[in-house]
Amino acid sequence: MRHAKTVMNIEGRWQGINDSDIPEESLRHFEERIRFLAGKNIKAIYSSCLVRSIKSATVAASILGIDHIETVRGFNERDLGLMEGKTNDEIREKFGITDIYIASRAIESIPMVEPWPKFVGRVMATLQAFSGRDGSLVITHGGVMRAIYNTLTGSNERRVIFDNGYILKLEFSGSWRISEIIGQ
Template sequence: MKIYLVRHGETVWNVENRIQGHLDSPVTEAGIRQISALCRDLADKSITLIVASPLGRSVTAAGQITSWLDCPLQFEPAFVERHFGEFEGKRLAELTEKERVQAVAMLSGSSDIGPQNGEALQDATRRVLSALSGLSSGQGNICVVSHGHVIQSVISTLSGNNAEHFERYAHINGAYSVLACTEKGLTVEKWGVATHLFFRHTQ
């Protein structure tokens, strides 16, 4: 079995460079097009189940994928984005100098640094990895729709690096990674696949 780990389409706050976390903002027209292109790329991947974060931007992407692939859809709270606490909804430019230092440390991948009323990266990573390891479709592959920060951290961890090295594993909106489920656990086959976002499909 393989897991296709998908990041949702672009949102208004992605464009504005605002920290989203557990908050939401509308998906842009570009975000809708990104997931449409993704759907075409996933069409021949033998996916039989979609499992998604229940946050709005993920629900939107999962709905598109479900309609295109004609697969059942389930929601899993463990796949939500990392909780960024008091920084959610803010841009770095809006923070005080002290807040900016804290936010940069948090966003740079320091795994044990958690924002006030938020979640440390190592905890978010453990949460998502546990949910991925518990997936079973019986037959066929699974598409999981989640969020950028936690996807990058999971890929970094599974690739043998510490979670704080996650920045090297860029995962843009509408991109996906491929995980193989073996007897020894999850392994990364591909990460950050995004070629479908840059080539026009002809009918």
């Protein structure tokens, strides 16, 4: 599940591994999304190590009655280097990049951006370690969800958007598969 909407999300700024506050209105919307999961047999909550995910996971744990959250570095967002904190217009102007989206290989020319294949490898290795953890809720990021989606579907579909609070429901039976996208 993607974390609650942050100030930088609202402003249209790329966050990467940086964090920003989550407004109260965004937390209330996220709480509504979490209430949807009540009674769905969530046994454990995991979070990326980034503050926006931990704060969102804390809200989820409170609502779902889970007393422990484990952070997992492998589910951190893609490091976006010098494009973090900038809008698409600022990125176009400063770096001359026009193909700007989370899975873009073009943004790798921007200093310190984590290469997409390395990011995907990290995310998928982390996901593989979750193959025996039925009933887990992972609070993570849009880029992580995109990496999983692209890998499991074998596509680079950009029209499927993982907005804040969206859920990518996965099932494991010998291999991972997407069973549902909740929130579209």
